[in-house]
Amino acid sequence: MSKVFSSFEDAISDLKDGDTIIVGGFGLCGIPEKAIEAILRKGTKNLTVVSNNCGVDDWGLGLLLKNKQIKKIIASYVGENKTFEQQFLNGEIEVELTPQGTLAERIRAGGAGIPAFYTATGVGTPIAEGKPTKVFDGKTYIEERAIVGDFAFVKAWKGDKLGNLVYRKTARNFNPLAAMAGKITIAEVEELVEVGELDPDEIHTPSIYVQRILVGERYEKRIEKLTTRKEEVLR
């Protein structure tokens, strides 16, 4: 059975209203931009979205926010987004802020079959409220629960037709974790190669985590904050 899909519409045909989706990316870097556009076109509602950020007003997950497809967001940072601000203040969207390392570990744990773990992160802060605590070697830790998604959407640089993935630079970020934690993981890649073309030593996400794979055309890769230096500075 081939994992390779030719259209994003087919790849997400069984995505349902109310599903939980885990979405790779950090800011706008390494986001599965083609899958997000497909979800926008499909109009799936009441989604619970697990992602470090929620895009900007007119790009990334911000598109789904604007179209009111998101019921709840689990993220570490949701600034840079006016649509979010309005919907949050109107009570239209629920938000669960999670420290970034805790979010990464919750997703990793979900993929690794670990239901919960303990961390010092957040002890004595508002995010510890209502969470069980435990003392190890005299230090207090809080319990954090794993996250599993009905679907995970990831973006890789290269992939093979079996679903092995290689990411590029800091576009890796949450993608390998998301890939592990989706019941159905859909990977979009810039370049799809034949099985055997990737060196097994360089694979970041082994194919077992990926159920569907497809090529995205013409990636925009928008930049959130363009910062440059003049050529002379280092010379």
Next chain:
Amino acid sequence: MALTNRERIVKRAVQEIRDGMYVNLGIGMPTLVANEIPKDYQVMLQSENGLLGIGPYPTESEVDPDLINAGKETVTAVKGAAFFDSAESFAMIRGGHLDLAILGGMEVSEKGDLANWMIPGKLVKGMGGAMDLVHGAKRVVVIMEHLSKKGEPKVRKECTLPLTGQGVVDRLITELAVFDFTDEGMVLIEKSKDITLEELKSKTEADYIVSPNLVEW
């Protein structure tokens, strides 16, 4: 020309960095510390989104949308840099492998509590990696201006804002003074010679001990 408050703080903060360290610099003023690190030091700067070895901003021709820092700015990677995923990045942070984190602050209490992520009544944006960093780095140095824009003390008996971490600050650097948080309490170890001890006390709500080895600069 006199230095601005921020310039004074950055200049003092860079002295916390030693040759060979692995360091995380927070978003905002801490990022400016990078420019002041002595060129002959081998210091690796960590970025929570998955880069160890942050380089300078790219030239226009070097800009790569797949290469950004935790502030979502385009950057470069130095020789010897490594890329990794977010779980690995925070294993590095939570596992106590970073020598130093320099973070910005909104308030610091005399017990070394830090508040730097949320102002009640204003929209919450999120804590990002700050709560992880304050528990993970071997040493946490907070840099901030001594008073708020309204002239209110930010060095408090108790933080009035929601905490980022409890008892997590090792050292606080402001444009007026440097404090350490020890088992004996908060200790003033350095101060600007432009201010008297009395003036400093009037601008600081927290109670602190004055070190017998107080240094002036």
